[in-house]
Amino acid sequence: MKPTIRDVARMANVSISTVSRVMNAPESVTKDKRQRVLEAIESLNYHPNALARGLIFKKSQLLGVLIPDIRNPYFGEIIRGMEDAAKQLGYNLMIYNTDRVPERIISYLDTLNKQQADGLLFVSDYVQRQYYETMQACGYPVVLVSTVSFEYELPSVKVDEEAAAFEAVSYLIEQGHQHIGLICFTLPDPISGQTRHDGFVRALERNNLHHCASYVEFATHWFEEAYAATSRLFDRYPHLTAVFACSDEFAMGVISCLHDRGIRVPDQVSVVGFDNLRMSWMTIPKLTTIAQPMYAIGWRAVEKMHEQLEFGEAAVLREWLPHELIVRESTLPMFHRPQHRE
Amino acid sequence: MKPTIRDVARMANVSISTVSRVMNAPESVTKDKRQRVLEAIESLNYHPNALARGLIFKKSQLLGVLIPDIRNPYFGEIIRGMEDAAKQLGYNLMIYNTDRVPERIISYLDTLNKQQADGLLFVSDYVQRQYYETMQACGYPVVLVSTVSFEYELPSVKVDEEAAAFEAVSYLIEQGHQHIGLICFTLPDPISGQTRHDGFVRALERNNLHHCASYVEFATHWFEEAYAATSRLFDRYPHLTAVFACSDEFAMGVISCLHDRGIRVPDQVSVVGFDNLRMSWMTIPKLTTIAQPMYAIGWRAVEKMHEQLEFGEAAVLREWLPHELIVRESTLPMFHRPQHRE
DNA sequence: AATGACGTTGAAAAGGTTTTCAAAAAAAGA
DNA sequence: TCTTTTTTTGAAAACCTTTTCAACGTCATT
Numbered sequence: 048m049k050p051t052i053r054d055v056a057r058m059a060n061v062s063i064s065t066v067s068r069v070m071n072a073p074e075s076v077t078k079d080k081r082q083r084v085l086e087a088i089e090s091l092n093y094h095p096n097a098l099a100r101g102l103i104f105k106k107s108q109l110l111g112v113l114i115p116d117i118r119n120p121y122f123g124e125i126i127r128g129m130e131d132a133a134k135q136l137g138y139n140l141m142i143y144n145t146d147r148v149p150e151r152i153i154s155y156l157d158t159l160n161k162q163q164a165d166g167l168l169f170v171s172d173y174v175q176r177q178y179y180e181t182m183q184a185c186g187y188p189v190v191l192v193s194t195v196s197f198e199y200e201l202p203s204v205k206v207d208e209e210a211a212a213f214e215a216v217s218y219l220i221e222q223g224h225q226h227i228g229l230i231c232f233t234l235p236d237p238i239s240g241q242t243r244h245d246g247f248v249r250a251l252e253r254n255n256l257h258h259c260a261s262y263v264e265f266a267t268h269w270f271e272e273a274y275a276a277t278s279r280l281f282d283r284y285p286h287l288t289a290v291f292a293c294s295d296e297f298a299m300g301v302i303s304c305l306h307d308r309g310i311r312v313p314d315q316v317s318v319v320g321f322d323n324l325r326m327s328w329m330t331i332p333k334l335t336t337i338a339q340p341m342y343a344i345g346w347r348a349v350e351k352m353h354e355q356l357e358f359g360e361a362a363v364l365r366e367w368l369p370h371e372l373i374v375r376e377s378t379l380p381m382f383h384r385p386q387h388r389e
Numbered sequence: 390m391k392p393t394i395r396d397v398a399r400m401a402n403v404s405i406s407t408v409s410r411v412m413n414a415p416e417s418v419t420k421d422k423r424q425r426v427l428e429a430i431e432s433l434n435y436h437p438n439a440l441a442r443g444l445i446f447k448k449s450q451l452l453g454v455l456i457p458d459i460r461n462p463y464f465g466e467i468i469r470g471m472e473d474a475a476k477q478l479g480y481n482l483m484i485y486n487t488d489r490v491p492e493r494i495i496s497y498l499d500t501l502n503k504q505q506a507d508g509l510l511f512v513s514d515y516v517q518r519q520y521y522e523t524m525q526a527c528g529y530p531v532v533l534v535s536t537v538s539f540e541y542e543l544p545s546v547k548v549d550e551e552a553a554a555f556e557a558v559s560y561l562i563e564q565g566h567q568h569i570g571l572i573c574f575t576l577p578d579p580i581s582g583q584t585r586h587d588g589f590v591r592a593l594e595r596n597n598l599h600h601c602a603s604y605v606e607f608a609t610h611w612f613e614e615a616y617a618a619t620s621r622l623f624d625r626y627p628h629l630t631a632v633f634a635c636s637d638e639f640a641m642g643v644i645s646c647l648h649d650r651g652i653r654v655p656d657q658v659s660v661v662g663f664d665n666l667r668m669s670w671m672t673i674p675k676l677t678t679i680a681q682p683m684y685a686i687g688w689r690a691v692e693k694m695h696e697q698l699e700f701g702e703a704a705v706l707r708e709w710l711p712h713e714l715i716v717r718e719s720t721l722p723m724f725h726r727p728q729h730r731e
Numbered sequence: 732a733a734t735g736a737c738g739t740t741g742a743a744a745a746g747g748t749t750t751t752c753a754a755a756a757a758a759a760g761a
Numbered sequence: 762t763c764t765t766t767t768t769t770t771g772a773a774a775a776c777c778t779t780t781t782c783a784a785c786g787t788c789a790t791t
Contacts, residue, residue: 049528051746051747053747061771062772063747063748063749063771064750064770064772065770065771067748067749068749068769071749071750075768076769077769092526092527094499094503095503095747095748096444096503096505096746096747096748097503097504097505098440098443098444098449098505098746098747099444099747099748099749099776100747100749101440101748102438102441102444102748102749102775102776102777102778103747103749103750103776104748104749105776107440108504109483109504116469117459117468117469117472118462118466118469119465120465120668122465123460123461123462123464123465124460126459127459127460127486130459130484130485130486134485139483139500139504141451141482142472142482142483142484143476144469144472144473157436161436161437161439162450163438184434185436186391270671296671299671299672302673303673306673325460326462326668329641329642329645330672330673331645331648393776393777393778394777394779395777403740403741404741405741405777405778405779406740406742407740407741409778409780410739410740410779410780413780417738417739417740418739418740419739419740422739437777437778438776438778440778441776441777441778442777442779443746443778444745444746444747444777444778445745445746445779445780446746447746
């Protein structure tokens, strides 16, 4: 049976109030008693019951994290940033996988409510009306992570994906590519699908490459789908010399498909990814990609939650963290490509 | 302000006991009252406070997970299995990254105690004396995940790594390889380092290939280290025709290093990995590897925890889940290798 | 009509902590 | 030495549930 504050009090021969004070306001207790209490705590290996404290303070120090799927390394990086910040600020992270399934999400939203979570970190999913209403009803503060809402006033931390996509495609164009394809998240996804598509189109238009606008195929999240999408893309447009893939996993799907078709990357086709997963520099060739500061996104999200919890609201509502184009081996300028090499 | 059971009672015009009964033993309440209570619950969006319930039942429904680093996709898979099982059994997972640093581990062990976690899932690290003692002192049940202890009687779920390594190396030998190297976790790691090394050596001895026993280099966890280790290995033994890498990440380091040295995989050197991460079939070439059932390991671990919580102890103490050799493209039989191809 | 059995209900205690308030002890002042 | 002020202390209430126990009302049996 776990020792309680009563056990400590009895052993130190003081009241429980005194024990509580020793832990929360040590100066208000005389030295000798404090000493006795400390010894008792030590020898009983006493730890105050967080449930009981939570009941009083109406704070559980628990933060709920709703994430599509922890198996995606992208989320692993974010979670790590969150957890390090959480440790520092005294929170604990409860992780839930949603697969972006509405029923799961609603169910977890209620779970958090029951568990008295102090706040919700909602990662990488579009905030539907129903979600928002449930969040409101539950009353805990929310931080949107790697997603954003313009319908609702929810604090968020993410990268400007439109700009990032624009930069990636612009880079390809600068390198002399005139026939650029896109392997895109499906457009119903307004956060990562639509925005990256927008950036792609804007870069095209800025450079009078309107003809590329139809060089697009869609996939949802997975390598296999990107592989299949690439297959469709090159069936239709075999003359493409570059592909912008909306994630590093997509990029690997692209490269894998191209490899199977006997097309060399980057000699014949350049590929740019998105995310800069650890894995992106383990591949052959190493991926040129848009780096997102995943760790920092997670860290900032927890800080932002802390701001809300401490001051009632976040200092900045929608926060944009910088991205960065990282050039590695999967891209080549048109004018440097080996000619007719077989 | 969150509604409490009192608010519900007031609205339904009954006592709080009745409300409680409606939730925990509905049949014991007359239909009309039950109806009124249910309506009140609904309209207030009332959820019972888990902190208060936890205080009474001495159960928080919280499980602590101590994991080296969630960024490692291997752990992502395990966590997902855990979380799905947790959802089904009514638990919530609190995740903590240890980096295998003793101070962090001890600190988290105490945190769990404070948070009243119902149990600890200790993932993939050696159980040191000090850890065990702290666990005992805290008094929560423990399940070892992808690790095991022979000093202490702690339930565990994992794969037989010695046998798995034996199988991987035996396969290489069957394929006609006579000069096989090993990129191994450092030996101070008794769980994944020593055992896989043992399996390697046993396969060698069984086949009279003792001369290979010195074809070993060590690395700790990361791609870069595996890359460097491979470099050292081939500096010393350029005649190797196969390498067994102790993880898929290692295997990618091996392949990357070999690639940079102009050595083709699998044409000139075969490589076998370990784990079967999702990533292992996204690479070029796709990895031949020992598959661990990560998802199942996580799932079983939570079930095992549940057994302990419900029945006082786990049905089976040390549980071994099956591994499987998956042959893909990174290995080739000696007699099929393209000769003198340049 | 009276008794007993049973089902339904509410008051109160318990769970482990913090905090308010009043009492006791110590220190300061006269 | 006796008051007054200040510091230190403990009892009790509060946080939100569940559960025991006793009381009440209903119904059936005699």
